[in-house]
Amino acid sequence: MKTLRVNLGERSYPIFIDEHILENTAEFLKEKVRHDQRLFVVTDEHVAPLYLQPVLNSLEQAGYTVGHYIVEAGEKAKSLDVLQEIIGVAIQSGLDRNSLFLALGGGVVGDLTGFVAATYMRGVEFIQLPTTLLAHDSSVGGKVGVNHPLGKNMIGAFHQPLMVIYDTHTLKSLPVREVSAGFAEVIKHGLIWDASFVSWLESHAEGLLRLEPDLMKQALYRACSVKVNVVSQDEKEQGLRAILNLGHTFGHAIESLSGYSGFIHGEAVSVGMVGASLLAERLGMAEHVFEPTRRLLKRYRLPVRLPDTFDEQEMLDVMKRDKKSKEGKLVMVLPEAIGRVQVVKGVDETLVMEALKQLKEVE
Ligand SMILES: NC(=O)c1ccc[n+]([C@@H]2O[C@H](COP(=O)([O-])OP(=O)(O)OC[C@H]3O[C@@H](n4cnc5c(N)ncnc54)[C@H](O)[C@@H]3O)[C@@H](O)[C@H]2O)c1
Ligand SMILES: [Zn+2]
Structure with a gap:
């Protein structure tokens, strides 16, 4: 396992890089996330059939309550409409200000979910689970956001994740x-x-x-x-x-x-x-x-x-x-x-x- 640390005072966080670690997602959360915190995984339609279940299994077996939402694949999902949809489901599922979002996917899911977390009830924590090679870039650094019809990434925030868990095995299924x-x-x-x-x-x-x-x-x-x-x-x-x-x-x-x-x-x-x-x-x-x-x-x-x-x-x-x-x-x-x-x-x-x-x- 390779580990890096982003040093930003109280917003500092680790990046874990290794193969087959999604199956053990809960292990990484153990010391940082309490069991009374509701979890909510956002992913897309390509990633869900491949990697959603192992993540849910790991978290549920560890005793966490987890919801999830699957968005369409591609840049179109980085929109205020999709943000609104996710927030609707999150409210209905009873997520409160202590809840935590997990972004399972590429840069699109990461940017979108990070922005949901930055804005949901004025901001909750989130974790990046990148599954594309490009996402080594997007999952680190805390730039999150969605697109506006007049321009890419025009609506967004700086919101650092709680950690980045990078399972390099997921890259094998990339086109x-x-x-x-x-x-x-x-x-x-x-x-x-x-x-x-x-x-x-x-x-x-x-x-x-x-x-x-x-x-x-x-x-x-x-x-x-x-x-x-x-x-x-x-x-x-x-x-x-x-x-x-x-x-x-x-x-x-x-x-x-x-x-x-x-x-x-x-x-x-x-x-x-x-x-x-x-x-x-x-x-x-x-x-x-x-x-x-x-x-x-x-x-x-x-x-x-x-x-x-x-x-x-x-x-x-x-x-x-x-x-x-x-x-x-x-x-x-x-x-x-x-x-x-x-x-x-x-x-x-x-x-x-x-x-x-x-x-x-x-x-
Ligand atoms: N926040 C930042 O600092 C930052 C930096 C760079 C890029 N970005 C953003 O990242 C986005 C692009 O990210 P991307 O290239 O990861 O695109 P993406 O999230 O759209 O993923 C690319 C495609 O691969 C599929 N996919 C993802 N993981 C897979 C896997 N393991 N196996 C098979 N298919 C998989 C996705 O469903 C999608 O079809 C852009 O919106 C860009 O603006 C953000
Ligand atoms: Zn770039």
């Missing part, structure tokens, strides 16, 4: 595309902070893509460590935490212009990180970042090129509306070297347009 998309964020954590982790990801790509248990545990431990380090220093994104957005300004624009179909999040971030590396070289702030970034992402079966159907001017317009941008000026996270990034304010738009053109030629 291959979701595995690669998850690796995009793992690679991101290397690119922003840890050059030796990037080399390690390069040399163990084959085993990692086969999801070999020991390698996966190490990869998740190292990727989560980066996130933990950053979040422990800047919980509410006053500064440093922004570096977690490497590739996301380009990436969000790609997601938005493709109508959130065609590219899944990790894929869009992959193309975005290649874009950021091209832009950094054009700005003269880095050398030799584009080629290693491109090569590594390709190794993990990720897209590295912007399709011709994307219009550069439209991309730029959407990028300027990014949450990080200030007064219409682009603020972007760009690499200085492999393993090191910088937040650059007022990025020259002409260079962004050139980088976007070049991004369409990448192979």
Whole structure:
């Protein structure tokens, strides 16, 4: 078992990473959750048939009273309507201010359930049980929320979980595309902070893509460590935490212009990180970042090129509306070297347009 700790004073919490630990969920709760606290598991329709029963069994056998709710799979579930549905069921099941929610699933279930917990009766505790590779990112750090028709993650809060229980065995049932998309964020954590982790990801790509248990545990431990380090220093994104957005300004624009179909999040971030590396070289702030970034992402079966159907001017317009941008000026996270990034304010738009053109030629 690998264990990490997010240090945030009284909001500190552990992350447990190991195989086949969902069956023992109750063991982890023992010292933190009382038996008079009502539990409520939220999951989605893909995850429920695979992993809900072992979790319920473990909790019920340990003497907890547990309810559950299954949402539809996919980004659509991150909505105020679904939030309202869950809160309705929770009220009817008699959950009070001492109750605790458990999020069993990927980033969608985690963000949604975390926001339910942040708002239910002005806030109750919750636990993350991530089941996707991407969720190593979303389950740590306490950003929770839902989407608004006018924008992704527009309604939300900072609400840290009580703990994260990461059963790496659940990753085995993920569709291959979701595995690669998850690796995009793992690679991101290397690119922003840890050059030796990037080399390690390069040399163990084959085993990692086969999801070999020991390698996966190490990869998740190292990727989560980066996130933990950053979040422990800047919980509410006053500064440093922004570096977690490497590739996301380009990436969000790609997601938005493709109508959130065609590219899944990790894929869009992959193309975005290649874009950021091209832009950094054009700005003269880095050398030799584009080629290693491109090569590594390709190794993990990720897209590295912007399709011709994307219009550069439209991309730029959407990028300027990014949450990080200030007064219409682009603020972007760009690499200085492999393993090191910088937040650059007022990025020259002409260079962004050139980088976007070049991004369409990448192979
Ligand atoms: N809060 C944060 O800091 C943060 C960070 C990154 C991403 N996010 C959010 O995370 C979401 C994306 O997360 P995701 O990629 O995990 O998506 P997801 O939760 O939609 O999961 C992807 C798909 O895999 C299925 N699935 C989940 N676990 C499975 C398993 N073990 N086996 C088989 N199928 C499984 C799901 O049902 C879904 O169809 C986005 O909404 C994004 O905004 C949040
Ligand atoms: Zn992301």
